[in-house]
Amino acid sequence: MAPRHLLVTGGAGFIGSNFVHHALARTEDTVTVLDKLTYAGSAASLAGLPEERMSLVRGDIADVEVVDELVGSLTGEDDAIVHFAAESHNDNSLSDPAPFVRTNLVGTFTLLEAARRHGARLHHVSTDEVYGDLALEDPARFTEATAYNPSSPYSSTKAGSDLLVRAWVRSFGVRATISNCSNNFGPRQHVEKFIPRQITNLIDGIRPRLYGAGANVRDWIHVEDHSSAVLRILEAGRIGETYLIGADGEASNREVVELILQLMGRAPDDYDLVADRPGHDLRYAIDATKLREELSWQPVFADFASGLAQTIDWYRDNEDWWRGQKAAT
Numbered sequence: 001m002a003p004r005h006l007l008v009t010g011g012a013g014f015i016g017s018n019f020v021h022h023a024l025a026r027t028e029d030t031v032t033v034l035d036k037l038t039y040a041g042s043a044a045s046l047a048g049l050p051e052e053r054m055s056l057v058r059g060d061i062a063d064v065e066v067v068d069e070l071v072g073s074l075t076g077e078d079d080a081i082v083h084f085a086a087e088s089h090n091d092n093s094l095s096d097p098a099p100f101v102r103t104n105l106v107g108t109f110t111l112l113e114a115a116r117r118h119g120a121r122l123h124h125v126s127t128d129e130v131y132g133d134l135a136l137e138d139p140a141r142f143t144e145a146t147a148y149n150p151s152s153p154y155s156s157t158k159a160g161s162d163l164l165v166r167a168w169v170r171s172f173g174v175r176a177t178i179s180n181c182s183n184n185f186g187p188r189q190h191v192e193k194f195i196p197r198q199i200t201n202l203i204d205g206i207r208p209r210l211y212g213a214g215a216n217v218r219d220w221i222h223v224e225d226h227s228s229a230v231l232r233i234l235e236a237g238r239i240g241e242t243y244l245i246g247a248d249g250e251a252s253n254r255e256v257v258e259l260i261l262q263l264m265g266r267a268p269d270d271y272d273l274v275a276d277r278p279g280h281d282l283r284y285a286i287d288a289t290k291l292r293e294e295l296s297w298q299p300v301f302a303d304f305a306s307g308l309a310q311t312i313d314w315y316r317d318n319e320d321w322w323r324g325q326k327a328a329t
Contacts (some may be wrong), residue, residue, distance in 0.1 A: 003028040007058060007070050008110065009061050010085030011035055013190040015223055017045035017127070019084065022227035024053055034070055035085065036060050039328065044321055045188045061085045061107035061108065064114075065085035070112035080121040080234055083111055086161075088127075089192055090154050097153035099115045104157035105164070114167040115176070122176040123234055124165045126242070128219065130180060132280035136217060141178075141287035144242045151279045162242075164209060169240045177237040181245040184284045185307070186223035187314040191325045194218075195308070198260050199315045201325055208261070212276035214254030217283040221247040222301035232297045244284025247299035256308075263309050 010016040011033030020031050033056045035041045035221045059066040061083075068071060071081060080315065087100040090307065108124065115122045132149030147162075150156040168174040185195045198208040212304060229245040237243060251259075258268040291297050301307040315322060 002076075002078065003030065004076060004080060005029070005074055006079070006219055006318050007034060007074060007081045009030070009034045009081065009083045009107075010041065010327070012037060012041035012043055012045055012056065013084060014040070014193075015144075015184055015226060016084035016267070017042075017188055018059075018186060019082065019227040019230060020046060020054065020107040021049065022224060023231060024049055026231065030054070032073070032209060034059055034066070035063060040088075040190050040320075041324070050282050051245060054174060062102055062110050064110055065108050067114045068117065069110070069229075071120050074118065074120045075222060078121070079262050080123060081111060081115060082125070082230065082234070083108065084125045084126075086158065088154060090129075090152050091277060092153035093152050093157075093245050096154060097157075100153050100157045103163050108161035108164050111176060112164060113177075115174050116168060116172050119199070120175070122165070123230065123237070124162065124176060124178045124231065126162050126178055126180045127155065127158050127284055128157035128180050128182050128246075128284045129281065129298075131284075132233055134283040134285060136215065138283070141285040142244060143287045144244055144288045144290055147308050151281050174195060175239050177239060178232055178242040179233055180242065180286075181226050181229070182219035182221050182247070182249070182284060184223045184226055185220055186311050187318070188321070191322050192329055195256065195311065196296070196315060198257055198324070199264070199312055200322060202260065202264050202266065203227055203316065203319075204326070208257045208271040209258060209274050211274060211280060213273065215252055215255065215282075217250055217252050218249060218256075219246050219285045220249035220256070220304055221245065222307040223300065225299040225301050229297050232295050233291075243291045243295070245290050245291060246288040247302060249304045250283075250295050251304065259305060260312065263305070263312055268322060
């Protein structure tokens with residue numbers, strides 16, 4: 001494929017920045033990152049990338065003028081918007097839903113309208129949380145046909161953004177695809193999130209804390225595998241289609257914490273249980289058969305423990321990246 005120009009929204013955040021690193025390492029593409037640089041985004045996450053192929057624009061995806069100018073610069077047939085930008089922390093959405101409505105709904109609407117005006121290709125990155133949750137004993141997994149049943153202001157605004165994309169494809173012919181991914185882990189994830197919070201707490205000698213009994217199950221995927229899947233969808237995904245991204249990484253929160261403790265040389269029961277949060281989903285699980293069979297994609301980090309060990313090493317080796325975040329939380 002000829003080199004493309006990609007506009008990556010939220011490209012200074014956790015998943016977005018990893019995607020930018022991944023795309024620049026594996027393609028000849030150039031990338032413009034649009035990021036508001038809130039607490040969850042950091043220019044440091046893009047450090048070391050070639051300046052002749054990557055530029056960072058500080059701006060809001062709900063700003064019509066900024067978005068229109070950047071989308072208008074995508075003049076090649078294969079150029080594309082890759083839309084990662086989102087407010088994504090469930091606890092924060094329970095405290096103040098307003099930013100989630102603005103970024104996840106109004107921001108996506110703004111991008112869609114710009115894509116419609118300029119005929120741009122768009123890939124919308126979403127979450128498995130739009131489907132609600134599954135019973136712990138239920139063998140089923142989410143598929144592309146699973147009905148939406150979001151539980152929080154975060155997941156409901158992401159569900160709404162997915163539906164906007166589908167409507168703009170059908171009503172206006174916008175060239176868009178959607179992916180819904182399971183829980184990501186890996187380098188450059190903000191310390192407010194579950195895995196880096198536990199790792200950095202342990203580095204600082206603080207015991208991990210688990211909501212409820214720690215029985216809630218998440219389906220974990222290394223962020224590099226998420227990035228490779230998005231790149232594959234950009235290359236070969238069918239317009240209008242949704243693809244679920246997962247790596248068969250189901251584990252309870254208790255199992256994850258106990259594995260982190262083991263990998264960091266601590267006793268497996270060295271954690272505390274705290275009161276559960278409201279509306280805490282029980283279990284997520286992804287069936288990625290469509291992505292694997294239709295687009296011939298496979299995860300590289302199939303072993304969760306080895307990916308987690310690598311992630312622990314990254315946080316140990318990069319305290320200067322996360323220490324300021326930790327002090328602010």
